[in-house]
Amino acid sequence: MRRRIPEWFVLLLPAFIVIAAVVLIPLIFSLYSSFTPYKLTRPSTLWRWIGTANYEKILTDVKFWSAFGRTILFLTIALNVELLLGLLIALMVNKVTWGQRTLRTILMFPMMFSPILVGFQFKFIFNDNIGLVNNALQSLGVSNAALPWLVDGNLAMFSIIFAEVWMSTSVFAILILAGLFAIPQDPLEAAKVDGCTPWQTFRHITLPFLMPFIFIAMTIRSLDVARAYDIVQIMTGGGPAGRTELLWTLMSRTGYVDARMGLANAMGYVSILLSIAFTVYFFKKLSAARAELGMGG
Amino acid sequence: MTEVTLSNVVKRYGKQQAVHGIDLDIQDGEFLVLVGPSGCGKSTTLRMIAGLEDISDGEISIGNRVVNDLPPRERNISMVFQNYALYPHMTVRENLGFTLQIAKQPEAQITRAVNEAAGILGLDELMDRKPAELSGGQRQRVAMGRAIVRQPDVFLFDEPLSNLDAKLRTQMRVEIKKLHQRVGNTIIYVTHDQVEAMTLADRIVLMRDGHIVQVGTPLELFNTPVNTFAATFIGSPPMNLADGVVSDAGTIVLRDSLTIPVPKSARAHVKPGQKVQLGFRADNLMPVGHAVEEKGELVDLELTVALTEPLGTETLLFADLAGLEVQAKMLNPRPVQPGEKLAFHLMLDKTHVFDAASGVALRG
Ligand SMILES: Nc1ncnc2c1ncn2[C@@H]1O[C@H](COP(=O)(O)OP(=O)(O)OP(=O)(O)O)[C@@H](O)[C@H]1O
Ligand SMILES: [Mg+2]
Numbered sequence: 001m002r003r004r005i006p007e008w009f010v011l012l013l014p015a016f017i018v019i020a021a022v023v024l025i026p027l028i029f030s031l032y033s034s035f036t037p038y039k040l041t042r043p044s045t046l047w048r049w050i051g052t053a054n055y056e057k058i059l060t061d062v063k064f065w066s067a068f069g070r071t072i073l074f075l076t077i078a079l080n081v082e083l084l085l086g087l088l089i090a091l092m093v094n095k096v097t098w099g100q101r102t103l104r105t106i107l108m109f110p111m112m113f114s115p116i117l118v119g120f121q122f123k124f125i126f127n128d129n130i131g132l133v134n135n136a137l138q139s140l141g142v143s144n145a146a147l148p149w150l151v152d153g154n155l156a157m158f159s160i161i162f163a164e165v166w167m168s169t170s171v172f173a174i175l176i177l178a179g180l181f182a183i184p185q186d187p188l189e190a191a192k193v194d195g196c197t198p199w200q201t202f203r204h205i206t207l208p209f210l211m212p213f214i215f216i217a218m219t220i221r222s223l224d225v226a227r228a229y230d231i232v233q234i235m236t237g238g239g240p241a242g243r244t245e246l247l248w249t250l251m252s253r254t255g256y257v258d259a260r261m262g263l264a265n266a267m268g269y270v271s272i273l274l275s276i277a278f279t280v281y282f283f284k285k286l287s288a289a290r291a292e293l294g295m296g297g
Numbered sequence: 298m299t300e301v302t303l304s305n306v307v308k309r310y311g312k313q314q315a316v317h318g319i320d321l322d323i324q325d326g327e328f329l330v331l332v333g334p335s336g337c338g339k340s341t342t343l344r345m346i347a348g349l350e351d352i353s354d355g356e357i358s359i360g361n362r363v364v365n366d367l368p369p370r371e372r373n374i375s376m377v378f379q380n381y382a383l384y385p386h387m388t389v390r391e392n393l394g395f396t397l398q399i400a401k402q403p404e405a406q407i408t409r410a411v412n413e414a415a416g417i418l419g420l421d422e423l424m425d426r427k428p429a430e431l432s433g434g435q436r437q438r439v440a441m442g443r444a445i446v447r448q449p450d451v452f453l454f455d456e457p458l459s460n461l462d463a464k465l466r467t468q469m470r471v472e473i474k475k476l477h478q479r480v481g482n483t484i485i486y487v488t489h490d491q492v493e494a495m496t497l498a499d500r501i502v503l504m505r506d507g508h509i510v511q512v513g514t515p516l517e518l519f520n521t522p523v524n525t526f527a528a529t530f531i532g533s534p535p536m537n538l539a540d541g542v543v544s545d546a547g548t549i550v551l552r553d554s555l556t557i558p559v560p561k562s563a564r565a566h567v568k569p570g571q572k573v574q575l576g577f578r579a580d581n582l583m584p585v586g587h588a589v590e591e592k593g594e595l596v597d598l599e600l601t602v603a604l605t606e607p608l609g610t611e612t613l614l615f616a617d618l619a620g621l622e623v624q625a626k627m628l629n630p631r632p633v634q635p636g637e638k639l640a641f642h643l644m645l646d647k648t649h650v651f652d653a654a655s656g657v658a659l660r661g
Binding site: 146184192194195197200203204292 | 386479
């Protein structure tokens, strides 16, 4: 009698094949190519093994590390601003009794736009000649000169963060609102009776209940923001003079413009460490916050 | 001192009215129990006193101070919730001390107050646990401890025992009564369990559909219910009610032409032809020779027993009275077979007459 392939294996085979095709093979290929001087324009370079030369180059590359640092700065500012604004919005929406559904839907609008369109939109809004912002500032007499929103390094960073915050604050707002809905009413009422002012109730009861939701939002968003690309590419293209260059704009420039794919892939693997670090950090915080509430693990 | 006064207190949810103008005067140090079936507005009333619910109309004052517009924290009350409402992220110690922490009391005083409450309720071993690590009864105790630590003018309890098993409930009932004797504060206690109401209350407020039906001591409610609702709600087993018509001869004719004299207390209040309900408790219908000492007017009845429930010192008998199943009580019980015919005495002086249409008690 012929040995038959076990049924479970047959059933799982399509899944294995798909995962191999879309995840495993690209992963192995990119990892391999990061050890070669692979240039898209010269495919034969793919077969030259140069060991860790790409990684060594990155370690001393000022451009890479300033993009790395700028990404962390971008991440930190954007996440914190989004958290604060999202929390504020969620708390206010939670108070609304009439038309809350509509409001919640409107809240999601920014998430429905393609980031590229958001980028174009803000590129227009912050344009120094014809942009809305300068127009408004000048009509109101706040400023006579045209402010170089996307040309000055610091202002450009601000503009990008502004666009990012506009687009993604609602993620925080929605997740925190879900948290607010999930809070049991009893402890809140007990706190009121126990003598808490509204602020004290928020500080001592509501906030601890929200922490797990906040950390989930943080985890998701840190992964998202760490690979910010579209908005930056559209609004400033990493300029002026690399002053808004983030990891992913740098990588795509290295890989596709300079065609040095091997080096770009090596950068990718180094910057993944950043995402992993943030994820691990926020997950630790999440577990701690849940344990605090007696929810286990 | 801390009287609590409700005058014409109304609660509306939109168009629907949940509490219809309640008047109550609660004395300082009184243990008042609000009792009634589910949905009658007990919790709503209590929550209005606590300040967790707006007052739609009327006035509530605590200690001569109108509190309608005061937030809960300024009413100096504490409340024990049905679901305990402990703070899950705090240890027992922190739960107990939270209210004093918020009030910015000195640390030494907080420790003292917390330890004292823990001592009263036997929580010493549990102080460093989180609520998730406690049993239902222990959580209930922490909730009570939290209320004690606050040293409020008034304690409010909303069905604090309804999530506990029967044995624990009896035990906690005693503890609550002891607590009241020890601290002597005014207590307003909500329950739907008439046994809890009877055993705990100085005074009971019986509610139905957002109205007060009767206010009185447990014995007043038990002995002189104002209507059939009060008669059947208070006391276990519920009072037997038999439909009948008042005859010209001053008797009440039940079904199957069984006649029973109108009790003395009701004689001046019934007229011939009136449809009434005759009410008597199981304790007032007893087999001859198995009763408490029999006083006053007795009516002889011979009834067939359909079912028995032996309870040890007494047996509940389900007997057939003119086609109606009534409950009777047999003291010093002997075994009774279903279908057995027994001679009973109905104690007429303890029997009530209610108007059949309105349910109102007819007595003077
Ligand atoms: N938030 C609300 N909105 C609308 N109606 C409500 C609300 N809360 C309570 N009610 C209504 O008010 C009435 C009284 O409710 P309440 O909670 O006071 O009852 P209860 O006597 O405490 O009952 P239970 O023994 O079940 O707790 C009920 O008919 C209930 O449906
Ligand atoms: Mg209730």
